[in-house]
Amino acid sequence: MTRITVKVDGSSFTDEVEPRTLLVHYLREQLGKTGTVVGCDTGNCGSCTVHLDGRSIKSCSLLAVQADGHEVTTIEGLGSNGQLHPMQQAFHENHALQCGYCTPGMIMQSIDLLADNPDPSEDDVRLGIEGNLCRCTGYQNIVKAVRAAAAAGGAQ
Numbered sequence: 001m002t003r004i005t006v007k008v009d010g011s012s013f014t015d016e017v018e019p020r021t022l023l024v025h026y027l028r029e030q031l032g033k034t035g036t037v038v039g040c041d042t043g044n045c046g047s048c049t050v051h052l053d054g055r056s057i058k059s060c061s062l063l064a065v066q067a068d069g070h071e072v073t074t075i076e077g078l079g080s081n082g083q084l085h086p087m088q089q090a091f092h093e094n095h096a097l098q099c100g101y102c103t104p105g106m107i108m109q110s111i112d113l114l115a116d117n118p119d120p121s122e123d124d125v126r127l128g129i130e131g132n133l134c135r136c137t138g139y140q141n142i143v144k145a146v147r148a149a150a151a152a153g154g155a156q
Contacts, residue, residue: 004068009077017064024048026064035075035104046132049105050074056112075104090149098136106132110146
């Protein structure tokens with residue numbers, strides 16, 4: 001077992017983990033952050049996307065021990081004071097989900113996209129989310145939501 005200290009959604013956690021534990025499993029199983037979804041476990045689908053020190057990563061491709069000393073933000077850590085994050089609000093208002101399985105990772109990736117490009121074109125959005133797969137929506141409303149969040153300052 002290895003001792004790690006990680007700040008997750010604003011709270012500090014010190015835990016013992018098996019060295020081979022993936023960050024996604026640590027977040028879900030030890031911290032109860034079940035909004036971070038286990039999809040493919042291979043880094044292909046993006047449903048497990050979280051922010052590590054403010055940048056999006058696929059948490060199924062990072063060991064929990066690699067997050068030691070870092071800050072992780074999950075979908076549960078986005079809103080504040082009972083309010084949705086602007087990106088969450090834009091996804092809701094633009095009907096940018098159907099089954100919802102990809103939504104947490106898609107939102108986390110989209111926030112990172114807007115941090116780099118606060119006014120993306122439709123093509124920029126499609127390129128920026130290409131590592132996050134959705135089997136339901138056809139992406140039209142996701143692109144619309146990301147652009148709406150951009151107009152509302154959604155990279156906060």
